[in-house]
Amino acid sequence: MASAVQADNGVNVEALLAAKEALTNAPEAAQFKWRAACEWKDGTHSHSTVESFYGLGQDQHRKTTFAFDADHPEVFASLDQGATPVEYVLVGLASCLTAGIAAVAQNRNIQLKSVKATIEGDMDLAGILGIDSDVRNGFSGITVKYAIDADAKREDIEALVAQSQKRSAVYDIVTNPTNVTVVVN
């Protein structure tokens, strides 16, 4: 029987289910604040860092500070010293859906062999360049294509991907409006 096989995708589902139980009983611990700091370098080049976040009732500090350079590419007369900001959004969306696929597969006892995504966001630059006020600045649409090798039927693999979308933070952020407040100190 398939149920005799224990899938191991490296996701600690027991810990996640325990966290769900614990946070159900302590809703204030479930209030998280995710953070980044960004410093302008020159031109369109900036350097961002990610280290601390708030959760489980206190500031949490990592052992590592993650650092990211962002810039525009040379075709925009920039120096291409990092990925463009919109590409960071694509990385966030693809990695969120991919982590979700691994977690859902673990929970459903499906062994993953490989998961690869390509993601593409369409953008008409007539928006950000101010050529046409009817064109939005952001993506007109995003397509994510998955190639997944797993010990499962195609319909079960498709169900993994669907459940990951349903529980993805970044998918929600991109597909639904989020209020952003920008202030100058």
Added chain:
Amino acid sequence: MASAVQADNGVNVEALLAAKEALTNAPEAAQFKWRAACEWKDGTHSHSTVESFYGLGQDQHRKTTFAFDADHPEVFASLDQGATPVEYVLVGLASCLTAGIAAVAQNRNIQLKSVKATIEGDMDLAGILGIDSDVRNGFSGITVKYAIDADAKREDIEALVAQSQKRSAVYDIVTNPTNVTVVVN
């Protein structure tokens, strides 16, 4: 007179204005596709790369491939081998607004000395953990705080930030809904 001083923020505004002119006359060249590839490693850890994009009527290739690891932190029983996907979105938003501030300042002949942003996204984990279906998976809100040192009055600095929001691709993506299609090949 202030107009006698030439600000240099490292942004080639002449090239951007020339691009605007050129793309106004060749709208098909303004159709861009931004891309990333994401490969699952283990658990919630994935590795993404950013290199090519499509624009100006053809595939464009960079000299460098930018690489990014994403993971969940240790408090989620993961190995913290990279920033979390939602932190990538914060990096994208902060870096997009910051590049915009530099470009608008250049266009307005305002010399920037330093631009620093801190960005924070609030998230109630009751959403992604499936504890409360009324709570969204993504951020309940995002706050960006700028500290800007520039040769300009406070109201002019605030106007820079406002104009950057108005022209930011990532600000648009986060504050407005974007259609995302996910397919399994």
